Amino acid sequence: MSIVVEHLSHIYLEGTPMAKVALRDVNLIIEDGEFVGLIGHTGSGKSTLVQHLNGLLMPTSGKVYVDGVDLTDKHTSLRAIRQKVGMVFQYPEHQLFGETVYEDVAFGPRNAGLGEQEVEARVKEALGMVGLDYDALKDHSPFELSGGQKRRVAIAGVLAMRPAVLILDEPTAGLDPEGSADILGKIQALHRAGRVTVIMITHSMEDVARMATRLIVMEHGGVVFDGPPREVFAQVDRLKEMGLGVPQVTELMHELHSRGLPVQTNILTLDEAEAELVRALELRRNGTV
Amino acid sequence: MALFKSITIGQYIPGNSTIHRLDPRTKIIGTVLLIVLLFMVDTFWGYALAALAIAAIVHLSEIPPRLVLRGLRPLFVILLLTVSLHLFMTEGDPIFRFWIVEVTWQGLSRGIMMGVRLALLVMGTSLLTLTTSPINLTDGIEGLLKPGKRIGIPAHELAMMMTIALRFIPTLLEEAEKIMKAQMARGADFQGGGLLQRAKSLIPLLVPLFVNAFRRADELAIAMEARGYRGGEGRTKFKELHFGRRDAIALALAFGFVAVVGLLF
Amino acid sequence: MAEPLIRFEGVHFKYNPGTEREWAALQDISLDIYPGEFVAVLGHNGSGKSTLAKHCNGLLVPSSGRVLVAGLDTKDDAEIWQIRQTVGMVFQNPDNQLVATTVEEDVAFGPENLGIPSKEIQARVDEALRAVGMEAYRLHSPHQLSGGQKQRVAIAGMISMRPRCIVLDEPTAMLDPEGRREVMSTIHRLNKTEKITIVHITHHMDEVINADRVVIMVDGKIALHGTPKEVFSQVDLLRRLHLDVPQVTALSYRLRSRGHGLPEGIITVNEMVNCLCP
Numbered sequence: 084m085s086i087v088v089e090h091l092s093h094i095y096l097e098g099t100p101m102a103k104v105a106l107r108d109v110n111l112i113i114e115d116g117e118f119v120g121l122i123g124h125t126g127s128g129k130s131t132l133v134q135h136l137n138g139l140l141m142p143t144s145g146k147v148y149v150d151g152v153d154l155t156d157k158h159t160s161l162r163a164i165r166q167k168v169g170m171v172f173q174y175p176e177h178q179l180f181g182e183t184v185y186e187d188v189a190f191g192p193r194n195a196g197l198g199e200q201e202v203e204a205r206v207k208e209a210l211g212m213v214g215l216d217y218d219a220l221k222d223h224s225p226f227e228l229s230g231g232q233k234r235r236v237a238i239a240g241v242l243a244m245r246p247a248v249l250i251l252d253e254p255t256a257g258l259d260p261e262g263s264a265d266i267l268g269k270i271q272a273l274h275r276a277g278r279v280t281v282i283m284i285t286h287s288m289e290d291v292a293r294m295a296t297r298l299i300v301m302e303h304g305g306v307v308f309d310g311p312p313r314e315v316f317a318q319v320d321r322l323k324e325m326g327l328g329v330p331q332v333t334e335l336m337h338e339l340h341s342r343g344l345p346v347q348t349n350i351l352t353l354d355e356a357e358a359e360l361v362r363a364l365e366l367r368r369n370g371t372v
Numbered sequence: 373m374a375l376f377k378s379i380t381i382g383q384y385i386p387g388n389s390t391i392h393r394l395d396p397r398t399k400i401i402g403t404v405l406l407i408v409l410l411f412m413v414d415t416f417w418g419y420a421l422a423a424l425a426i427a428a429i430v431h432l433s434e435i436p437p438r439l440v441l442r443g444l445r446p447l448f449v450i451l452l453l454t455v456s457l458h459l460f461m462t463e464g465d466p467i468f469r470f471w472i473v474e475v476t477w478q479g480l481s482r483g484i485m486m487g488v489r490l491a492l493l494v495m496g497t498s499l500l501t502l503t504t505s506p507i508n509l510t511d512g513i514e515g516l517l518k519p520g521k522r523i524g525i526p527a528h529e530l531a532m533m534m535t536i537a538l539r540f541i542p543t544l545l546e547e548a549e550k551i552m553k554a555q556m557a558r559g560a561d562f563q564g565g566g567l568l569q570r571a572k573s574l575i576p577l578l579v580p581l582f583v584n585a586f587r588r589a590d591e592l593a594i595a596m597e598a599r600g601y602r603g604g605e606g607r608t609k610f611k612e613l614h615f616g617r618r619d620a621i622a623l624a625l626a627f628g629f630v631a632v633v634g635l636l637f
Numbered sequence: 638m639a640e641p642l643i644r645f646e647g648v649h650f651k652y653n654p655g656t657e658r659e660w661a662a663l664q665d666i667s668l669d670i671y672p673g674e675f676v677a678v679l680g681h682n683g684s685g686k687s688t689l690a691k692h693c694n695g696l697l698v699p700s701s702g703r704v705l706v707a708g709l710d711t712k713d714d715a716e717i718w719q720i721r722q723t724v725g726m727v728f729q730n731p732d733n734q735l736v737a738t739t740v741e742e743d744v745a746f747g748p749e750n751l752g753i754p755s756k757e758i759q760a761r762v763d764e765a766l767r768a769v770g771m772e773a774y775r776l777h778s779p780h781q782l783s784g785g786q787k788q789r790v791a792i793a794g795m796i797s798m799r800p801r802c803i804v805l806d807e808p809t810a811m812l813d814p815e816g817r818r819e820v821m822s823t824i825h826r827l828n829k830t831e832k833i834t835i836v837h838i839t840h841h842m843d844e845v846i847n848a849d850r851v852v853i854m855v856d857g858k859i860a861l862h863g864t865p866k867e868v869f870s871q872v873d874l875l876r877r878l879h880l881d882v883p884q885v886t887a888l889s890y891r892l893r894s895r896g897h898g899l900p901e902g903i904i905t906v907n908e909m910v911n912c913l914c915p
Contacts, residue, residue, distance in 0.1 A: 194559030
């Protein structure tokens with residue numbers, strides 16, 4: 084299932100003195116199985132863009148197709164589209180409302196008109212995917228859980244619709260490192276198992292360097308870079324100029340290179356950096372001995 | 373986003389006119405006097421003079437008249453209802469009769485007068501919010517209620533509540549919109565269905581909104597305590613109100629006008 | 638060294654004491670914070686770091702032990718307002734601590750509570766807004782500001798009370814990287830130029846590397862305490878505590894354990910570059 088975005092522009096409050104261009108002429112094709120990292124400053128248009136992918140916002144001009152279906156067509160059932168393109172908003176735990184964890188997670192499947200048996204299966208599956216114990220938690224009030232658990236329940240509420248595409252807007256915002264690592268691990272596992280295409284908005288360059296297969300960088304409502312992380316992060320200077328930066332190890336390798344240490348600069352992760360530095364340092368040691 | 377942003381509550385048009393610069397207490401008292409006047413007068417000339425006074429204030433305030441008139445738009449239905457109720461329900465000399473409906477001369481004049489009274493009331497009070505910033509308005513209310521403290525009117529607390537409400541309205545509207553979108557992303561439908569269905573569909577919006585509002589209230593209370601807040605006792609004001617000569621003149625004029633017009637017409 | 642500004646003496650704190658949900662959030666905390674210091678407190682959610690913060694100005698008082706602020710016991714009700722004026726506090730959610738409908742009115746809120754005369758409030762508001770670089774926004778309403786700007790206004794709201802110390806309870810947790818940079822540079826500047834003591838609570842490792850001292854909290858206890866360099870030398874221990882270390886710290890640790898002579902406690906890219914390419 085692919086998502087096609089053609090010449091998408093969006094203007095908030097068009098025709099008023101407060102009008103603001105949020106997106107200008109965005110063109111994208113997102114294919115099945117990708118893990119897209121979407122980065123850019125606050126206000127660069129990331130959140131506006133993803134809200135077009137499930138019809139929460141409609142283009143001012145341009146088209147969005149999900150699985151070949153035109154979202155701007157009046158006859159398109161947006162409800163059906165939203166089952167396919169799941170969306171986890173920022174701080175999703177602030178949208179919990181159910182009396183029990185079960186009721187909350189069941190909201191999506193019930194809206195899809197599924198039978199109670201199927202709903203139960205979906206809830207069980209979704210809670211499992213986020214690493215929560217169904218039997219222990221299903222009858223608990225979601226408001227009594229810890230912050231990290233609430234977030235996982237909220238994400239389960241979207242996964243229970245079995246979306247083919249999962250959009251996450253800063254899924255780790257406000258969590259401590261342990262909680263973040265846990266959530267990201269679950270998302271990566273889902274992606275690896277081939278269950279979802281992932282589009283993740285984040286501010287962490289380290290996270291996307293490790294997880295994403297493709298990186299889209301936005302600025303002032305337009306796409307500036309679009310490619311594999313290794314290619315995008317090669318633009319160290321331009322990214323720094325945009326105030327976005329690169330993973331710390333990537334920056335380190337660039338600095339070392341410019342100081343004359345013969346290292347590769349296309350390094351994204353700690354493991355890669357370790358291997359490359361060991362290689363370079365051993366070469367130097369042997370050379371100088 | 374456009375959904376809620378189009379609503380402006382107690383809209384204030386910044387300016388530096390004579391009316392803008394009046395002490396908020398003067399403006400509040402003036403508005404109350406206007407309301408009293410509108411309930412006292414009962415003749416064509418009474419209404420005409422009140423309308424003239426409002427027109428004069430609008431002119432002095434340098435606010436475009438169409439903005440003042442726009443305040444009537446949300447009240448159109450109520451206005452229409454008031455006029456037609458009086459039109460059809462007043463007994464007297466018939467103008468014409470249709471089926472069981474009878475329109476009388478007395479009804480016509482009462483209907484028009486009631487409509488005009490309501491319209492003038494709305495325009496007069498909206499002038500207050502158009503020319504007074506919410507902070508000023510709150511300060512004014514607090515200032516006027518202060519003497520009532522001895523008989524147990526919590527002037528400072530009421531003003532504080534108003535300030536906090538004004539501060540958080542935009543935040544809560546934004547939050548409501550976000551929650552709505554999140555639930556729509558899970559297939560919620562806030563439009564379709566009958567009345568009961570629609571009320572039920574609001575639960576996923578209202579529950580989180582309330583839960584979050586309580587959490588905010590909790591955190592705000594702690595933050596206020598950390599900033600040394602302990603009620604109105606011993607508190608000073610950053611911007612003190614100044615009741616000047618201009619205010620005295622304005623109030624004297626208002627009292628005089630209301631007394632003369634109210635008693636004579 | 639001078640008298641400590643804030644002194645924790647064997648502090649224990651229990652939430653819901655005597656009930657089923659009793660929970661010991663702080664256990665035997667002893668800690669001195671001296672005037673002019675920048676102390677970072679690091680820990681996971683539930684480690685007790687926020688509870689520790691709320692003890693610094695008497696929002697919470699110890700179940701046993703005591704906290705002294707400039708020599709005043711936080712349990713002493715008569716001194717509580719003096720204590721709150723000495724130690725200001727900034728919280729996590731930038732929205733839920735601004736009270737007024739404009740920036741300047743909000744910054745004036747603290748001084749109003751202290752009963753400062755109107756003229757002097759004006760001067761304090763000007764000074765505080767200048768200190769955080771928000772003079773241009775004085776008439777804006779809070780909801781028109783970015784998260785980082787709101788936090789700076791919250792900090793200004795403290796400065797206008799002229800505190801000797803500001804405790805910031807995860808002020809950057811809800812901010813984007815730009816907002817985090819704004820807040821961090823603001824509090825470092827206040828510490829350097831205004832000599833305001835800073836206690837910065839966070840779970841971001843990269844925000845503690847410029848602190849004078851780092852306190853690491855685990856399960857209500859102080860697990861590690863020292864300069865950033867000392868703390869980040871303990872990579873093994875930090876990892877066991879599930880705390881992140883900066884990538885260069887982890888990298889230099891790995892290289893060291895493979896026989897490449899890098900010193901302990903590398904925490905910035907520059908340090909590492911200077912070590913490898915002297």
